[in-house]
Amino acid sequence: MEDTPMPEPLWRAVHQLVSETVQQCQEVLRYTEPDQAYDWQRMTLYRATDAADTMDMASMLIAAYCQHAGMSKDKLESYLQLSQQHTRAAGPTGADRAHVAGLLSEDPPAGADRPGLVRMRYGRGERQAEKAHRPEDDP
Template identity: 35%
Template sequence: MREPRTTPEPIRLMLLHSLLEALLSLQEVASNSRPESQDWRRMPTYRLGDAADQLNLAASVLAAYMLETGTPESDVRSYLQLSYQKQRSADSEKARQYLDGLLGRNSERTTMSAVASLVDQTPDPTAPDVYGDVEAVLYGLRCAHSEDNLEEAFGHLPASIGRRARRIAEVLAEEYQLQQA
């Protein structure tokens, strides 16, 4: 298989799904880290571990895909920063199984085969764009307290995601200014 020049849709959806799962775990960390929380030890520890596992799995699946499509192993190992990230692997059985499910190459149902089924569906124009929301929140949060030029920060995004990201950044910046007043 030849290495594609742009992100294949199953890989893009897997990455966004992984970000969503990690964000949901991180939201629980924030919720259980409030001063009034009685469960500040257990739940944040669980959910931080869940988020780390989700992101490490996504990195491993991406690495497996890159290896399968011809990216040199030395490049993949460098991208994964394996010289100091000991918990990551350039090639793992679990990552290959997820990749197989993601690309529809086996009949066993996995989390990634469920994500892969999204690629084959005709988009529902009335359904919320959850993955677009994930991108908008991440970009909006990043830019809310930065000096970045918003046109440059959001200009490359699809128009609907860019609009949401800009609104998020503006609302957060306004709130911050109100707190400082």
């Protein structure tokens, strides 16, 4: 299975889903523009979650094929990176809030002084905020 190309119908379906995702991501960027200030929160969240859901469909389609073709459960779960999976239904996590605090140059949240995800995401936000204050080479 590993040395055979993706079957044509699966290839076409994956390409269609990825193309839809790209369009949804482009809409996320469009709704960040200043002339969309009245609706940016709603539309960026709608389109970002649409994109995530569409990519999830692509992933599950590929996973279903791999399962159908006889891939072991352990290998499939490894490739799906299940340990990274979390649900949007739970809402933003402490790491997400830490990222925002870093982006907005606010005080670090609890836990940002210890190694781990919260500290990493706060630092990422800080770096992104610093870059935002520098002129872009290619706007």
